[in-house]
Amino acid sequence: LRSGRVDLGQRSETVHRANLSAIVRGIHEGGPMSRSDLVASTGLTRSAIRGLVHELTDAGFAMESTAVRLGTPGRPSPVVRLDPRSAVVVGLEILVDSIAASVVGLGGVVLREARADRPGRNLEVDAVVGDVAELARDLDFDADGTLIGVGVAVAGVVRRSDGLVSTAPNLGWRDAPLGAKLARALGVSVPVAVANDADLGALAEHRRGAAVGVDDVLYVSGEVGVGGGAIVGGVPLQGAAGYAGEIGHLPVNPTGRPCRCGSTGCWETEVGEGALLALAGRPRDAGRAGVDRVLEDARAGDPTAVAALSQVGRWLGIGLAGLVNVLNPDLVVLGAMHARIHPFVHQSIELELDRRTLAAPRSLVRVVPATLGPNAPMLGAAELAFEPFLSDPAAWFSGRDVSLRVASA
């Protein structure tokens, strides 16, 4: 029976741990909540909430303070916060042009972060792993509370089960065991979870950015390559092995340019960084700085730059029209380079959506720029690393609660 499985034998302990998880996840995602809010949002009794919150404060993960409730009658309800330093993760990001590292505390608080541009640098897996590990060590990632895990966003196709980068055409990697290599380089024994950068950008924008509260979202992330991440019914779209979302390799132009993936006419050959730069008469490899120049020129009214952006916008609209027909999202979030060029491309996008999207999904969808900026994938990597903790915080309790010790024995 695939659904409705209810295992009565373990019910009370399972429910207890699920309730702790619900409280921690709710505050981690939504911010501090009063006990009354927790009662309302969980359906648990006031005394059950009191007991669970005490377990969390006893274990050192939460703190309570009295809220000042202006204009609300009655006794103010204590506000429950998470202690960001009680559980931390390392969020890492590996793009073609840059790497980044962060230490993120419970509740999604960025404690420390750093980014290093490395255009033209050695892209060998070991060289990149060494540089990323150094960046993370410079942030003293184990100087805080319990290290829960490490999350890594990488511009490639990742097998979720073991962090193997199957292909990263723009990094030139194939079958690279990135998760294992990073665990060794960092000298950590906690899990290292690796995922595609756009999938994690989508997760971050859904949890803390432009798509908070929206259940059906397509996140498009354009840089050298173009990736995507979708949220479907509130859940990240993974596919059979975590490879879903490779929207940059939709064939949109049968007479188009060769793509680094080996095919021709992929969407990324029309809407990636190289396409914009070439249309604007600049070297394809001029990078982020080159794109900034194109944007400056366009702001100054330069017709070549304006035409290049409008052409990229037209192709953005063509691909998005197809994806909106397939996925029926409420919201399309443009990230990375596509967020930066949004003011210059949104009209062309809307025009193509009007022409090419069926009326019903067209009437529902909005296209907006991402709000978390270039760090979205790294923030998503941190969220990924927090996941085991959020699913079962009690597993990190150090034995104050007898029933939990018994249950895990």
Added chain:
Amino acid sequence: LRSGRVDLGQRSETVHRANLSAIVRGIHEGGPMSRSDLVASTGLTRSAIRGLVHELTDAGFAMESTAVRLGTPGRPSPVVRLDPRSAVVVGLEILVDSIAASVVGLGGVVLREARADRPGRNLEVDAVVGDVAELARDLDFDADGTLIGVGVAVAGVVRRSDGLVSTAPNLGWRDAPLGAKLARALGVSVPVAVANDADLGALAEHRRGAAVGVDDVLYVSGEVGVGGGAIVGGVPLQGAAGYAGEIGHLPVNPTGRPCRCGSTGCWETEVGEGALLALAGRPRDAGRAGVDRVLEDARAGDPTAVAALSQVGRWLGIGLAGLVNVLNPDLVVLGAMHARIHPFVHQSIELELDRRTLAAPRSLVRVVPATLGPNAPMLGAAELAFEPFLSDPAAWFSGRDVSLRVASA
């Protein structure tokens, strides 16, 4: 708190009804099961299963018989079956060329069915509704047990919440309240659930056809138009309002032919029935019979027919390559016309998938023809109509169980 909500106040009654649902759904989808199988698959105790099965037999929905267990030691465990005539649904299908109706019993048993070709007939909503209702009445749909609901598969974009057909380009419909009209024409007060034909074909192939047990599936249904339905992580992909899966309107050839949706170069202009017929030198509107002729010619070695099929296969592969990159399915199921032409197009498809799909998702995916034949959408419509019953069979109990009566009061 979005996840992990556990409402303790109603726990025991909620768990009881969920357990009844798990048993009924398990047998409906997987066939008769012994009590021992039910114990193993639900995690419930033997005595809990005994009690729940008795409730189902008392209510008239299940029957028990003693299994003969060859070679198994010990007392044989009674086998629990559902009575197909105790709860029935009407499954309907509305395509451009034909309509169909069925009476389906609990467990997915097709009790009666009929299909009527109506090529060239009046496609006005009311005319089609009248014909479909007549076909259903001819099947004596209310001659059996309790009528649970009506499900309708239609070749159009459907708003799930109320059965409004927003657009059906190939039927020429816009904003047609199909669900409401059918309820009136059939004279029923049970719910009439309407959904896109390809979405329902996907559901049926997933539950009873080529994709049983596969969690990530893309179903492609080619006829006059081309539709799709995806199963993502075991769950049908719906999108924000149930419009997802319109894969026929992926722009694959922006300088291609005009599409009935108003755009140009949509996938269905390259792989739909009209495209195949035109390439084979036949009238675009020669329909299913015309396609049969093309297949006969190809079997006889006619080069025009063979070339036409291989060209359609190439475009099938191009579009599928993009969709596999986006969705990372384990399995692509070709339905309707695409199932019939599969022997002549599968090589071209595989070739384009090799060229255009990223290595990782490519290595996982298989492309197979559907196994349920042309009735798949209608069978899916019946499954849709059973859904409220499967989710809470106790709501149909007629008061034998006091606790249920109290709970629903």
